[in-house]
Every structure is written in C-alpha cells, then in structure tokens.
Amino acid sequence: MALQISATNPEHPALLLELPWGTPLEEWPEEYLVPLPRGISRHVVRYARAGEETVAVKELAERPALREYELLRDLDRLGIPAVDALAVVTGRTGSAGEPLEPVLITRHLGGSMPYRSMFETTMRPATMHRLMDALAVLLVRLHLAGFAWGDCSLSNTLFRRDAGAYAAYLVDAETGELHRRLSDGQREYDLDLARVNISGELLDLEASGALHPSVDPVGFGAQICARYRGLWQELTRTSVYPAGKHHYIERRIRRLNDLGFDVAEMQIESSPTGDTVTFVPKVVDAGHHQRQLLRLTGLDTEENQARRLLTDLESWMATQDDYAPGDPPPSSRLRSSRGDPHAARPEVLAHRWVREVFRPAVRAVPRELRGDMDPAELYHQVLEHRWYLSERAQHDIGLDTAVRDYVDNILPAARRTPEPAGD
Template sequence: MAAPELRLRAPLPGLLALPWDRALASWARPEVPLRDFAVGPSRHLVRFVESDGELWALKELPPHTGAREYDVLTRLEEMRLNAVRPAGLVWQPDFDASILLTRYLVDSWQYRRLFMRLPPDAPKHRARLLDAMAMLLVELHRRGVFWGDCSLANTLFSRDGQVLQAFFVDAETSEIHPKLSEGQRVHDISITVENVAAGLLDVAAGLGKPELQPGFIEEASSVRTRYERLWELLHTEPTFGFADRYRVEGTIRKLNELGFAVDEVSLQPVDERVDTPGALDADTRDSPSAEQVRLHVTVGDRRYHASRLQRFTGLDVGEGQARILLGDLQAYQGQLCRESGHTVDDRTAGQLWVKEVATPMMHRAHRAAAGTGTAIQAYCDLLEVRWLLSEQAGEDVGTDAALRALARRAVPSESAAQLMVVENPTEPFSAFEENA
C-alpha cells in the first residue's frame, strides 16, 4: 500500500494520529473521535472530528478537486474574506482520493435549521440572511473571486451584533482572477438567485406549505437588488461642483455605516469639453461655468468599526458587534466626562470600559443566555434587548430586566436576539431539520 501524503497547517498530535491511510467512509468510533452534525446536500462525503480540543470538518474529494479547493481557501484566508479556514490536505493514492481538512466554524449554522424555526411571517429575519449573502458576494467579487455555486446550502451564517455574517464554504467551482469582468459578475449573481430560490422552495416543501413558494421566489430575486445597490455605492463615481465638496463626507459616512474603511479619496477635474449624458447631477448641470470634479473612493476592508474598537480597547470582534459596543463605550465615556468634570480620552475610556463594564456584563449576559454563542454576542444581545424593552415601556427598564428577558428567551420579536431563541430551541428538531 502507498503511504498517504499529508499537508497539515496544524500539525497537532491528534490530527497526525488519525487513520489517513484508510478511506474516510471506513472511519468509525471509538477509534476515531467522530462527531455527528447535520449537513446539507453534498456531492461528497463529509465527516466531523473532535481532536486536540477543536472541531474539524473533513471532506473527501477527487485529488485534483481537493488540491484546487485547498488553494482557493488558502487564498481567501490571505485576503481575510469570510470563508472556512483550510487546515490541511491529504492525498490517498490507494483510493484515488483526497481529504480536505478545514476548521469547523464555531457558533455558525445552516439556513435550513434557521428557516425551519422562523415563522413564515418573519421576513425581517430572512432578510438578514439575504443581506449577508449579498454582502459576501460583493466582497468576493471586489477581490476577483468567482464563486460559481453560491447557494444557501454552501453558506454558513454567524451572528454579528444585530446583523448576520455569511461565510463561504464550498470552493469546488471557484476561481480567483485579478479582476472579474462584468459578465462574470452577472453570471455569478444569476447562479446565486437561482440557487437561493431552489433552497427556499425546498424549505417550503419541507414545511408542507406550497403557498409560501411565490413569496420565497420574490425574496430570492431580491438578492440581486441587494447586491446591485451595494455594488453601486462602492463603485459609483459621482460628479459635482468643486464647491460642493461637502458631499464627499456624505459618501464616506455611508460607506463607514456599512463597515467599509476608506483608504483614499480622489477628486479629479472633469473635462468640460466632453459632453457625457447623465454625467452631471441635475443641480450642477445647469451651471456650465462651475468647476466639475469626479469623486473616486478607494475602499479597504470591511472592519471600520471593528478597527476603531480594537484601537481603543484591544477587543477583536465582528464589525456588527463593534458598532453596538462602540455605542455603549461612547455612552460610558460621556458619563466619565460628566462625573470627572473634564475630558476623558478615547484610550483611557476604552480601558476603563473593558474593565468596569464590558467584561463583567459579558459574563452575566452569557450566563443569562445559557452559554449560547459567545460572551461578546450575548452582551450585544443584552444591549439590544434593553433598548427595545425600554422603547416599549417608554422608560429605561434597566439591565436586570433585560437579563431576565434573555434568560426566559422572552426577547422582543424585532430583536436580532430572536435568532438566539431560534438557534437554541427547547423542543427537539423535526426530521426535516435533522436531515438538513
């Protein structure tokens, strides 16, 4: 027998000791510490292993496909894009197969389990998933990544404050180019819309509710609109009068609100001799003597708020979480300034906030949420629930009331924390969910 060839980025003792010389289908307990997780439809065998204190996903593939997917995932990691992290590749010549090893994405879930728990009349939560998918596709396309098979089944979702983050899972059909053509982008979007529609129709069939299908198809089609709206914001180059430079700040604010850091702003004079229909805004087209400039914004990583929070506090969190936590930090900083009678700088306020407020409250919120997810996300849920309950009551209900709501899973339906309840139900999953 030919020995397998191992490429492990995490050469841990437990991983090295796995029976790589045997076909993945033959692995069994108790020799191998397998874990059972529901997975969506897959063309290839997928198994999960708990080893060296971590969870790992193993997928059996033809050698060429395995090497290609490993390389793509490695490139995505280098570009800091949302994707599962590759941990190794094993070539098994005796079986003409390879095993792709990736780190299990902790605190993530598949769409079926979530959709089966959401009431059909809760489009707001489904919209969070579709927004996350559109955002992921835009970020991939900006970096020259053609997915080729974007679907709900090939995407994992993780909570990030009041929004969701989508993660790229299956790279079998993916390609990375210096830049995508317009045709490649349009084709990838079309594949996505078609696959999302198929996934939602599958959910409707599993629920035994064919009357949901028309609405689900319309929601699937909205992915294209969500994508195009974001792509236009990132790539449009508006033209306006030089005296209207204040509009640059508005563009930057819109990008920052979405989490994008702005690396560079360029204002280029427009050649007035070139008559381009639609090039000038309506309020400047009637002023032929006005000096016209075209705005070009170079956008960096989508970690604007996360980078700010990390700079002040040292915390490394998701972009959506950072937006919530920065609001809490700013409120605490204002309180410090009032109590001390002088200005408290950002770094000092951040360090005190972590010690006096964030750390203890994260632990309390996490206990109230029965250990669901991360302590940071639990604190974000607590802040959101407290605000919503206070809005309903017309006064500040206090932290204790919000903690009790978290503990009872009695959070407002408008809250993203509702997903915590959906994700961790008290009743067992249905057969359809278990097979998802």
C-alpha cells in the first residue's frame, strides 16, 4: 500500500512528508524530534517538528486512528477544549517492506504540560484543587456536548495556564463516543472511571514521593465527583428570567462563585417570555480579576472588588444595543443575542461603563459620608445593597434607587455606630 496522508489542511501533507515514515516511531532520529515532556500512554508517542509547527505523533492501528481523528475534529467543531487533529498517516512500510502502524498527528498545545511534569516539584494542595476543578469543568463540558469519554484520567489530559486561568484539555479520545445526549448512566460511568483513575494516579505519585503529604489520593478522587455534580446541577438547570428580574442572573453567578468557579461565558437569549441565560465556567488563579479589570477599565482594585465589578460590567454590556457579541471582553467571553456585530468594542464599552455608570454612582455619595472607603469599595457596597433590595422586592430596583437608599438609610446609620473602645 502506498503512503497516504489524510489531513485537515491542504498544506500539511507536504510538510509531513519530510518526516521519516519508513522508520518505527520509537526509533526516529533526534534531528526530527522536539524535546518536550510526555505523559504516560499505551502507545508510542513522540513530538516532532513539521515546518514551523510542533506536532504530536502517536502510533496506533488504522481503525482507531481514523476514529480518533474524526472524534477530535467533532470536538473542535463543538468548541470543546481538546488537542487539534491534523492528519492520519497510513500505508507506512519499513526498510525491508514490513508494514508499520499508522499514526495520528495532532498539534502540540503550546504552554501545556502533562500532569506528571507538573508534579516534578511537590505541588501545593491549593494548586491541585484548581487543576482538579479544571478537569471537572472539562468533563462537564464534554458531557454537555454529548461526548462520553470512556477513559477520563490525568494521563489523558493536558493542563495549561492562560492569563491566570487554569484549563484542562482532552488529549486522548480513542475510547470516546459522541451522542446527541448522554444518559445519567453514561455520565455516572465516566465519573466512576474518573474517580478510580485519578485516585490510582495520585497513589502512584504518592509512592514516588511527588505528592504533598496532606493530600489523600482516594479523597481527591471522590472530591472531583462532588465538584462535577455541583457544577453540573448549576449549569444544566434551565431558567428563564422575566424582564426586570436580572438580579436572578447574579444569584446564579454567586452560586457558581461559591462552588469556586468563575463565569467564562454567559450567553443571553431574549424572547417574548423572558431572558434565557446559559453559563460556561472556568477556574481562575489569584489576582486574575484584578488584572483583567485594570486592563479593561484602568481601575486598580482588590481581587474581590474586581470580581464584583467585572460581573456588573459584563451584565451591563449585555444590555447595550451596540455591544458586539463576536468580540467578547478578555475577562469573560460574554455573548448576547442583542447588538450589531460591527458595533463598539468591549474596551470602548468598558470605559463608557466607567464614565456613565461607575463614576456617577460614586459621585452621588456625598464625600462626608464616604469615610475612608475608596471608590471601588464604595461601588461594591452599593452593588451589595442593590442585590439585597432587589431580593427583597423580587425585582431589579436599578442602580439609581440603590444609591439613593444607600445614602439615605445605610451610610448615616453606619456613621452613627460608635467605634469599639480600644484597650
């Protein structure tokens, strides 16, 4: 059989032809290889250079190679975090004419690491929790898309830090199946496999001395199941919010925050019966919101203040007729069914929010009542008061009403409260 290269891009076959397909993969000369850390795999895997691209080359039988190639392409079309499938090479023969196994070629995910490389130095438990949360997010997103993984594990995942966010990417789809919708039994099967596999991998790390002594491998395997179930419940619960009750959206975001997740994407679809809102979660590192708010608005705040202000900013953006849904803000990929795709960029809208919403609200509070509160803390307090009043009234009372009530009833009472006596 002649050598055949089936590729997603017409330019790739010419680049890939330069690789030594007549040599078994584990015997490839160093001149073709790229020294990158590799995870554990049941197949021979090597990183190689193809033109200006770094690719991962995996030997496996023809049928599973073609199947995984198609599955990875399907996941890409669905927007699921996974490695990009570039090509399948079949018809390989050695120097003596003996048949060689076909290979699946994927693009190397820049900045990513297999879990064993990340544990070369003992990882702090807090960082481990964020990585496991990222894996839980990946599994939820796969299941929402109808993909049953069949072998969820740390070994089949790549992790990457990107602008403060932790993300997990599927790297092995060989055992996967794509359906219109997964049954509860299919999801639970995947989840049980994840628990067993992750606990086993962490026990292996513990035996090698690479696991923090405070981490219980079996407990961590169970925790990812709990994180998955909480996230699944919060994301799959469909709600339609009537006009004037947008504080319900904030309630959902708060519950996600309480679970330890932020909102990576919020999509609002309007209809005559109300607004339907869906969320995509993400796991973020310390200081992420602070950096994003500073970059968008120029406001330099504390982390919790920044998280609250970004939520308000992005909810406000979704109500603007000139918001461009195709160009989401860097801090949160918020999309809305409203607006002209050729309208104002998010950075422009962010500065308008500062000028028309943030500053007027802060200036409406008399200086003599502010005490030592900085503008960000003051606005945060106003938003908290708005949330409280909206919950009590069961409709969104609006920012202006919240500011007036805060000035009339909250700040004067706070100033009358005597300071605690010192020693």
